[in-house]
Amino acid sequence: MSSLRELSRQAVRTRIAEAAEALFLAQGFHETTVDEIAAAVGMSQRSFFRYFASKEEVVLEKFDRQGEELFARLNSRPLDEPEWDSLRACFDVLVVRLNDDAQRDRAIQEIIESCPALLAAQLERVNRFQEQLADRLAARVVARDPEALPDRLVLRALAGAAFACFQAAITYILRGNDDLARLADHLDHTMEALRPLGSVTAAH
Amino acid sequence: MSSLRELSRQAVRTRIAEAAEALFLAQGFHETTVDEIAAAVGMSQRSFFRYFASKEEVVLEKFDRQGEELFARLNSRPLDEPEWDSLRACFDVLVVRLNDDAQRDRAIQEIIESCPALLAAQLERVNRFQEQLADRLAARVVARDPEALPDRLVLRALAGAAFACFQAAITYILRGNDDLARLADHLDHTMEALRPLGSVTAAH
């Protein structure tokens, strides 16, 4: 049964991720070697790379899961809602998650920003995610009106702009040592200020 | 004379970059080793790393120069111009540059997108650049009205949103095999659609 096998595989991944996170927190990302992580969970370096394609993935894999949740939230939004509002609602998934364990998430984000290569990898993931988000927004436009031709170009930019707001709010809090609980407020304020004038349904 | 030394250093960097680019174009970024590049310009691997901090930097250094030009363009814009329009004007620096040698730039961008690590590094540079851009926009707000408190948070998001438009337009062209000459049109269209409603001068 492959699903059972998948389950145990996920369990091992979690064990690795927890051990790695502890080491990263204690001594930094760059200063921690894959050998150390592997030793901490009692496996060879070779096996570590059977569960994670890279050292970076250990830190960043959770974002993939959050991305899935964000898509699910998008599906639950009414079709006639303006895209900008739908995007704002989607971000609540991340906002809530960040408040669940604010202390730890802050520490993880600091780890990410402490290492340029890690931050870069995160940005690349976010970038890919924006592409997918634009696709789904386009699908929603068509679902709303099968005759409409969604403007893929504008939708891609719209997703990017929304994430720019989120990114700005997050780094504002992290850098200013503001409370993560105020993230929703900052995000509201920023997205309201950047709310676009135009419509997005018309094709280019 | 340090300026003369800087000059020759820049000349060597250019020679390396040209040789490297030829190799990347011919056989791909990942498939080209630093040893090969060094051999192509007749130096040791060690010396290569005296001129470039990493293999990626060879491809991405030009963006730093373009960033400087973009800042200069921002300085030449009237202070009372809306930020969104100033940003659009700044991008003309990049648009013109991309039309100068469209064929080559397209090839380079394909190299970048062919390697996730390279794309990630580029996104990280763009991200840092947005931070600086937000700082300068804030300075312009103060220069316009010394009493005003610029909203750093919104300005950061604004810069990010503008780049999202640019990024969307570029990838739209590259993926759709559209002509790079139409970049300005796509950029106009996208930035017009995303033009923000709100003002940016009021502090949060």
Add this chain to the structure above:
DNA sequence: TCTTTGGTGTCAGTGACTGTCAAAGTGAGG
């Protein structure tokens, strides 16, 4: 001429990652 200084090659080393292979574990069927 002697010395200082900046650039260079060589060498050795680290660390992320990959391919290969043989051994060990695991479950189904005889």
Add this chain to the structure above:
DNA sequence: CCTCACTTTGACAGTCACTGACACCAAAGA
């Protein structure tokens, strides 16, 4: 209980990006 197929694992060797140390050399200046 044994066996056969299949998966997982560790050990090993190798590649490649990158770094530190050091000796060397050429040019510039005292």
